[in-house]
Amino acid sequence: MSHQPLSPASRVLRAVRRTLLAIFGLQLALAIGMSLVDSYRRRGKKPKPFPVTEPREVPVGDGTLTTYTFGQDLYDAMLAAIEGAQRQILFETYIWKGDEVGERFKAALAAAADRGVEVYCIYDGFANLVVSPRFKRFPATMKVLRFPVYPAGLRFFDLSRYGRDHRKILVVDDSVGFVGGYNIGTPYATEWRDTHVQITGPGVWDLKRAFADFWNLNRRRRFGASERPLLLETASTWEPRIRIHRNVPRLWMFPIRSMYIEAINRASTNVWMTHAYFCPDQDFVDAIKDAAQRGVDVRLLVPLKSNHIVADWISRGYFSQLLESGVRIFRYKEAMVHAKTSTIDGTWSTVGTANVDRLSLQGNYEINVEVIDEAFAANLEEIYLTDEGNCLELTRSEWEARDLHRKFTEMILAPLRPLL
Numbered sequence: 471m472s473h474q475p476l477s478p479a480s481r482v483l484r485a486v487r488r489t490l491l492a493i494f495g496l497q498l499a500l501a502i503g504m505s506l507v508d509s510y511r512r513r514g515k516k517p518k519p520f521p522v523t524e525p526r527e528v529p530v531g532d533g534t535l536t537t538y539t540f541g542q543d544l545y546d547a548m549l550a551a552i553e554g555a556q557r558q559i560l561f562e563t564y565i566w567k568g569d570e571v572g573e574r575f576k577a578a579l580a581a582a583a584d585r586g587v588e589v590y591c592i593y594d595g596f597a598n599l600v601v602s603p604r605f606k607r608f609p610a611t612m613k614v615l616r617f618p619v620y621p622a623g624l625r626f627f628d629l630s631r632y633g634r635d636h637r638k639i640l641v642v643d644d645s646v647g648f649v650g651g652y653n654i655g656t657p658y659a660t661e662w663r664d665t666h667v668q669i670t671g672p673g674v675w676d677l678k679r680a681f682a683d684f685w686n687l688n689r690r691r692r693f694g695a696s697e698r699p700l701l702l703e704t705a706s707t708w709e710p711r712i713r714i715h716r717n718v719p720r721l722w723m724f725p726i727r728s729m730y731i732e733a734i735n736r737a738s739t740n741v742w743m744t745h746a747y748f749c750p751d752q753d754f755v756d757a758i759k760d761a762a763q764r765g766v767d768v769r770l771l772v773p774l775k776s777n778h779i780v781a782d783w784i785s786r787g788y789f790s791q792l793l794e795s796g797v798r799i800f801r802y803k804e805a806m807v808h809a810k811t812s813t814i815d816g817t818w819s820t821v822g823t824a825n826v827d828r829l830s831l832q833g834n835y836e837i838n839v840e841v842i843d844e845a846f847a848a849n850l851e852e853i854y855l856t857d858e859g860n861c862l863e864l865t866r867s868e869w870e871a872r873d874l875h876r877k878f879t880e881m882i883l884a885p886l887r888p889l890l
């Protein structure tokens with residue numbers, strides 16, 4: 471069989487194709503190799519204790535905000551609220567582990583349903599694929615919506631249908647709500663440093679509405695057309711100091727990214743950010759760099775080593791430009807910091823579920839509370855400084871002196887940024 475010689479254009483095309491495949495193959499091999507080596511190295515290792523700021527109740531408007539930075543304290547408060555529920559519980563989580571803490575929540579929710587409280591639960595199917603099916607069987611008295619592993623149905627090309635439910639919410643009656651970075655599981659109780667807020671007062675209604683809207687958007691497909699919507703009475707008051715922002719991919723709404731960029735752009739004294747996974751788009755990075763360049767004290771606190779080694783490497787790919795523009799980078803030692811919080815100018819703050827990466831800011835269902843209040847910002851600054859005391863600051867000279875193979879790995883992994 472004779473082969474036609476390839477035209478110059480076809481040869482170029484073939485070379486480009488092979489180069490791209492080689493790069494992609496290298497990225498994939500690196501990512502898989504790193505994750506395997508990392509999980510091998512972690513076997514049997516226990517994270518070290520870390521400093522904790524005691525939960526303190528801060529009055530804001532007609533309600534209060536209490537910030538939790540230690541899982542055990544938070545879970546105790548959430549379980550106490552569930553045990554004291556009289557009419558309704560709305561519980562939503564991304565990860566719900568079938569371990570001791572997961573079982574405690576399941577038992578408390580089932581007990582509430584048994585005594586006649588309406589119990590609505592939502593969890594993400596994909597995030598809990600590894601959880602045993604036995605754990606995911608619930609008493610009929612509880613209404614449980616598993617957000618599907620594959621939510622797009624036949625709409626394969628509709629990107630708005632692919633977001634995961636990454637939210638973490640609990641609302642009990644009209645009296646108390648919780649929102650923040652904590653998933654439900656035993657390691658999070660003592661081994662991870664995360665941040666959640668408890669809300670009382672008018673802000674609770676906004677959390678209820680966020681839950682109800684998600685439930686109503688998804689209930690028919692999960693329970694059938696006859697399932698009645700979760701109805702809420704209208705809020706009686708507006709609380710200008712507390713706003714709840716929700717990313718709703720299905721409606722193509724992504725206000726959390728805008729909220730961050732707006733706040734960073736108007737910062738005049740300080741921007742202190744704590745983020746578990748930091749992989750933003752370049753416009754977001756530019757907003758941070760601009761703030762630092764105009765003299766704002768910009769600090770970024772990230773884990774020295776998170777639970778996702780590939781995310782760490784991709785995150786490090788931003789460090790050079792951030793340090794050059796004057797951003798200070800602090801790396802949290804010996805425990806995983808999973809918080810998603812920021813505070814600006816002693817006035818503006820946010821606590822929520824959204825990481826600063828593409829999946830959270832332009833992909834998933836997320837929820838953040840934005841608070842304009844000086845006392846609350848002071849509380850978050852205090853927490854930030856406690857965390858900073860458990861960090862190593864990364865200097866520019868130290869970063870520039872890193873090995874060549876590290877620079878090469880950062881460069882090879884950089885194109886994966888949009889996937890995280």
Ligand SMILES: O=P(O)(O)OC[C@H](O)CO
Binds near residue numbers: 564651746777
């Ligand atoms: O997706 P997040 O931010 O809730 O983090 C979850 C952990 O990474 C689980 O591996």
